[in-house]
Amino acid sequence: MSEPPRAAPDRPRLPWDPPDHFEKRIPDGDNRERLVCARCEFVHYQNPKIVAGAVCTWEDKILLAKRAIEPRKGFWTLPAGYMELGETTEQAAAREAREEACATIEIDRLLAMYSVARIGQVQIMYRARLISADVACGPESAEVALLRWAEIPWEQIAFPTVVWALAHFHESRGKSDFPTYGNPTGELARMWPPRKPLGV
Amino acid sequence: MSEPPRAAPDRPRLPWDPPDHFEKRIPDGDNRERLVCARCEFVHYQNPKIVAGAVCTWEDKILLAKRAIEPRKGFWTLPAGYMELGETTEQAAAREAREEACATIEIDRLLAMYSVARIGQVQIMYRARLISADVACGPESAEVALLRWAEIPWEQIAFPTVVWALAHFHESRGKSDFPTYGNPTGELARMWPPRKPLGV
Numbered sequence: 250m251s252e253p254p255r256a257a258p259d260r261p262r263l264p265w266d267p268p269d270h271f272e273k274r275i276p277d278g279d280n281r282e283r284l285v286c287a288r289c290e291f292v293h294y295q296n297p298k299i300v301a302g303a304v305c306t307w308e309d310k311i312l313l314a315k316r317a318i319e320p321r322k323g324f325w326t327l328p329a330g331y332m333e334l335g336e337t338t339e340q341a342a343a344r345e346a347r348e349e350a351c352a353t354i355e356i357d358r359l360l361a362m363y364s365v366a367r368i369g370q371v372q373i374m375y376r377a378r379l380i381s382a383d384v385a386c387g388p389e390s391a392e393v394a395l396l397r398w399a400e401i402p403w404e405q406i407a408f409p410t411v412v413w414a415l416a417h418f419h420e421s422r423g424k425s426d427f428p429t430y431g432n433p434t435g436e437l438a439r440m441w442p443p444r445k446p447l448g449v
Numbered sequence: 450m451s452e453p454p455r456a457a458p459d460r461p462r463l464p465w466d467p468p469d470h471f472e473k474r475i476p477d478g479d480n481r482e483r484l485v486c487a488r489c490e491f492v493h494y495q496n497p498k499i500v501a502g503a504v505c506t507w508e509d510k511i512l513l514a515k516r517a518i519e520p521r522k523g524f525w526t527l528p529a530g531y532m533e534l535g536e537t538t539e540q541a542a543a544r545e546a547r548e549e550a551c552a553t554i555e556i557d558r559l560l561a562m563y564s565v566a567r568i569g570q571v572q573i574m575y576r577a578r579l580i581s582a583d584v585a586c587g588p589e590s591a592e593v594a595l596l597r598w599a600e601i602p603w604e605q606i607a608f609p610t611v612v613w614a615l616a617h618f619h620e621s622r623g624k625s626d627f628p629t630y631g632n633p634t635g636e637l638a639r640m641w642p643p644r645k646p647l648g649v
Binding site: 265267268270271281286288289291292293294295296297298299331332333334335336337338339340358359362364366369371373426427428429431432 | 465467468470471481486488489491492493494495496497498499531532533534535536537538539540558559562564566569571573626627628629631632
């Protein structure tokens, strides 16, 4: 049984961490503990969140953004972020490219879906084309860049899933129909600290 | 911009509907309205929820369950439900098969991913094999059945996405590597009221 995430000593309090007056309890008709507000009985159902993003290309270059915010401020990432209500996964990926890199993209196809159970995330990554090379920093980015494969700063990548998505994108080059990549096994599963995977 | 879902006159109050003393407000550092508790300032971030499930087969038969609960009580569905924290998408699909049909399954591969933006869901459906034909009702099912294709009660199917997943499963028969199916277009997109899609 999973524990709902709370602010741990090793990380800052996140905006969606529940207040301390929320208690663990099994609500009527449920079969597992949830956090319930001790003052008003509101049941705070917590489920995994979807992160949607894309590997966006312009000719032979890939769009990366340097994070201007924590976590991993100063490290490079693919445009991606929490999906919002009312969106499709494709719309969420396109919105994140617009918000983080002022980029307009055209989704090509679903590239990968990764479960990151430890942090309650499912990451859904598309392959996409930039409509123009006109990109710029959004409020969460300190720098944006269109980089050739050989120029990717592997050791400055923000998250292991970004290394996975880049490696899977590389493997998918030239393919139009391919099964969606999932959580890697073998060497690619162990990309922390981040580095260039073997054979890509 | 999407509105957070609240109990509407045409549907019963759901356990995760926020109480009336939650107000719409844009929290510091955010760029859209969220529901905030007027008493304790807790920000109730709402994001799409993941429904994970599977088309589970035993020989040439497909596992369906008749719903014992609302919504769509008495109608037939594939084992599927809300993903919980601490799980992978595959584990969630396997747990739902166990909870709803006492079934043990082996995931084959990712079949489909559907965005249902109107209700804030992303549905992730696998193709899976039953380990044995030994299935039985869980607390949310009134009946479980292993049905041949010709026996599927199309007009008694609970949700359009169940029709989509069955049609996509049928199209994927005999294929081992195929791109993940997404939201359908054309006739299959209009499966309400539910019926047998043309050509399957």
